[in-house]
Amino acid sequence: MKRAHREKLQLCDALEKIADDLPSVDRLKCLGTANAIIPLLRDIHHYEETIIFPAYEAATSSGQANLASIRRLRAEHVEDECFAGEVTEILLAIGHGKTIDNAEAIGFMLRGFFESLRRHIAFEREHVLPKIGIVDPG
Template structure:
């Protein structure tokens, strides 16, 4: 999960760099970035929803077990993937030679997307990861590099 968070944050940095350079962007960088967005989010979300979230839910106490946070995170995954499609479409167009017609609007779009991703990563890092690490000995061993008895 830490590796995936790092990849998401690197994506955010790349998107921020593009937004900061508008309207004079590196077209090749737009293509490279655009082609990484959807696969990264799809793979990350699948891993989180099938591996991380079940461990997190199991680690919650009865008082915490309304699972509202997990429902919100799953909803954010859907929203992020829809937004990712729009961002990808814009960056691919620019990468293939379409002019940046409205730099302010595109910058606003990019910033909205990467700031949302950063907030999502921050929440998972602060709230989900500590529970998962302490709940699952296999995860603890993976993070520390120590073998487990499992």
């Protein structure tokens, strides 16, 4: 889980660098980042949903509040993967030479995506992982 968080945070850092550099971005960095987003998220989400979330559910006794948290985290996974598709599409277009017409809008989109990933990680670190005996101080 620590590795999964580290990889997602590295992705967030790469997206933040791209957002900060707009409109003068490294097109190869855009292509590399675009190609990494969806496979990385799918693999991590699968791991969380099949290993981490069931362990969390088993480790907690308060029931409904924790089940609601797991439902919300699963919903965030779906939202993140949908948003990842849009981010991937724009990064691929930029990487292939598309003119950046509205750098501010693209930057806003990238920031919205990586900030939601960071919030998800923070919640897992603060609430989920301690319950299952994983210490991930960040």
